Amino acid sequence: MAGKRSRMVQEVNAGSMADIAFLLLIFFLVTTTIASDKGILNILPPKQDPNQPPPEVELNERNIFNILINANDQLLIEGEFRDNTEGLSADIKKFILNFGRPDEDAMSLFNSLPASLRSQAEADPNSSDYPGAGGAVVSIKTNRGTSYERYLEVLDLVKKAYFDIYAERVGITTDQYRALSSRDAAEKELMDRGKEGIPMAISIAEPDKIGSE
């Protein structure tokens, strides 16, 4: 009986092998997380020397876009109370692109902008003087009790305003602009052309301690 069996040509049923492999595949697909290194980049200001007080920078009130977030995550934008962040990015964009009192450099910057951006630029003397150094600054001040989520949401919108301007300047979409890598020479050139003369001026103030925790 046993001998008869071994002589028979027997084929192992390999059909279920695929199922087993599938099971393994699905297990690995579910358990592994592809590490994502994405985020919002922020450059912190340099260390303060306790013996040397920070230099007094002459900045006009009109050149600062004030965003205050309190411990209840409510916003005070340019002295105006707001409960949500709707339209904030557009407001910031308008503020950055304002040429209230441009000097010579700012005028040449204005002339270098594409027509679509130039049409958006206003000349409100009560808003910022010009984009770039010495001009528009966006200031975010939080409270120690502000939630991190809200803070990041606001910072995200400020970044969006800047990226929108950069991208529009070189004629690509914002998503495309953010995906540019500095490794590629052509892409780096595009990147630099976008932000030339308009550095991101985001000031993050030390949070205050009143009414928190």
Added chain:
Amino acid sequence: MAKFKKKTNTKENIPTSALPDIIFMLLFFFMVTTVLRDQELLVEQKLPQATQLQKMEKKSLIKYLFVGKPKNTALYGTEPRIQANDVLINTSDILLWVSQEKDKLSEVERDQITVSMKADREVKMGPISDIQFELREADARKLMYASVGRVE
């Protein structure tokens, strides 16, 4: 009808014996490409959402700090804590941690160190700003707020 019947006369079997090999190939591809989490998380992590995400180009320059409520609340309490390389540290230890991480990098790359802060969305700005202050002190000024993309 007869016309159609003629064709179906021959019985054909698709050989499926190669199917496992194909699946195995896929399996190996995923096993090789995916990176298993190399650190055990001691704090809760629910990253906030954002839209303007940027990718870091050099991964070796990124060092991670995890901030959030400890998972083991009986042992570590409920206040947000900082985790660096498998251990929970205090805010005052950040200075030491940064210099240790900087030592691991080559000399030319030391000032390019980027700290990726993976903070839970429940964390308040108080601890966050304390960390930022320490990072300024440690001269690791490139900071990335790790977040996930928002689906709109």
